[in-house]
Amino acid sequence: MLISFDFVGSALKDKNTNVLDWNTRYQIALGTARGLVYLHQKCRDCIIHCDIKPDNILLDDEYCPKVADFGLAKLVGRDFSWVLTTMRGTRGYLAPELISELAITPKVDVYSFGIMLFEFVSGRRNTKPFADGKVKFFPSWAASIIIEGGDVLALLDSNLEGNTDVEELTRVCRVACWCIQDDETHRPSMSQVVQILEGVIDVNLPPIPRSLEIFVEHQENIIFFTESSSSRSSQARSNTSNASSEVKSPTSLLSSMS
Template identity: 40%
Template sequence: MQHSAALFFFLGGLVVLLILLILVFIFWKIIKPEKLKKSVGCTKGQQGSIDFFSGNLRTISYFDFHKLKKATKNFHHCNLLGRGGFGPVYRGKLEDGRLVAVKKLSLDKSQQGESEFLAEVRMITSIQHKNLVRLIGCCSDGAQRLLVYEYMKNRSLDLIVYGKSDQFLNWETRFQIILGIARGLQYLHEDSHLRIVHRDIKASNILLDDKFQPKIGDFGLARFFPEDQVYLSTNFAGTLGYTAPEYAIRGELSEKADIYSFGVLVLEIISCRKNTDLNLPSEMQYLPEYAWKLYERSSVIDLVDPKMRDDGFVEKDVLRGIHAAFLCLQPHANLRPPMSEIVAILTCKGEMIRTPMKPAFTDCRRRKDEKLSWDTISEAFPSPLKSDSPSLPQSSH
């Protein structure tokens, strides 16, 4: 009799435990997500948002709009870090003391909308690398769309390269930035579980932490890329001056477009100037064109930032960086090496046996009141078989 009673209580307890487990499962899988959807402003009328927020975003934090408003002091202009196509970015301090960067989508001014906002969140939550900016969380409240990133103490690279700050970077720091960007792109193109093309690699989208380690940011224009396709045919989206000719002219998008942009960026970092400056003398206005002219004269080292020259640098290392940039700027996409090869060249693990061809670039020699366009390219795409280009000085090898 006692054994029967014990068995009865054991089975009863087991049933109660099973019921509790079922209730906990229902709460976490059904009830809680519904509350989360409501907390970020999703309604039944926003079916795309409901479907989206029920998926990937469980791995990041959800922020209340009013708390972000408080953290940025009502998005006060004194906390403005910068502006982009997506919208303004503000410095904020959360209640727990953490500093963050809050990107606020400008629905009335931005070329991007909610779909791009969701695309950026999907993109960033699916990839992680030390040279990619880390997304902490997001907010969707009515028409408000915000992204919350880790705060980068030294802000964006363009402030330093374009002379908007008094900070000077020696060659070791510049090389660290170049190599970090290259490794971030290698991850996106070759090592990530997704094949991703950023589409807008430029100085303002490179963020620097307190140790000047670079992180690629702003994935609003990025595209997932099918493994079985060499390129996508798509409308142009990017920044004039950084854009590969085959993409700007024919809409042929591949990771080679990012590689071209990286080449322009490397020249900017080494020379400490914008890729296009119509206030300069004619032959200096477009940076890749000017760099190539110096290269043909065997005086490409003159491209180096004068301040860096005064500080001192190892010439062969800088020439290696310029050589890598020219390989990235090749007029034909199939001539540009993958980022893994560029990383190998930069780290002296790859030989610089390729002789670069003259890059294709926009014709900037026109009146200042005339709009720049991609209708004119300085030289038609030359034959890939052509090999009469000069070599870099011997010291670069």
């Protein structure tokens, strides 16, 4: 029997309403990453899922994750590295290039996976609206704590009562920050993500994505998904250009562990 890996209230709960422990969450994250590696690199044609989110990760009785719902997926021939598409996916998990209707690569799934990792950590949805119109975006707060050397345990789902492997928690938060970089060329591949989660390679501190900085600075004025396609595309190209001049490639920040 397969059940949906969804977030209920403020906690990640299983079918018996018990809070999922850290080890289970970590193994679900790793299993999902391995599934995306298969789609991106091991199928005859590269499959870009385009809608990675907790609701589309199914669990069997042993909590082994299965990537599901391929209704928005795109096939990319091995002779091509990118594909043109209209905006597709779920708000809150969309990579900037999807929102701007630019050519996409498998890195759109990497972005969505990174957003989902933050929810693995917090046990709740990333976006929390307030009555005054402001929105609290968990990845913005998490990225600032990770990059500024704050207490990573402050990010953990309070229902876990601090019961976690701090090294794994730090690893997950760092790789999540790399996955949601604005420029897709600065995001790791899913195979690199798997190696990081497996502890095969280490990852250094990521830069804070410019889009998260803008969100923190102007969150009370941000309105999502209302601009015209042309203006979104122009803005995305501008942001990508700015990010490219400031951020190094993640491959230079990955090193073999001793």
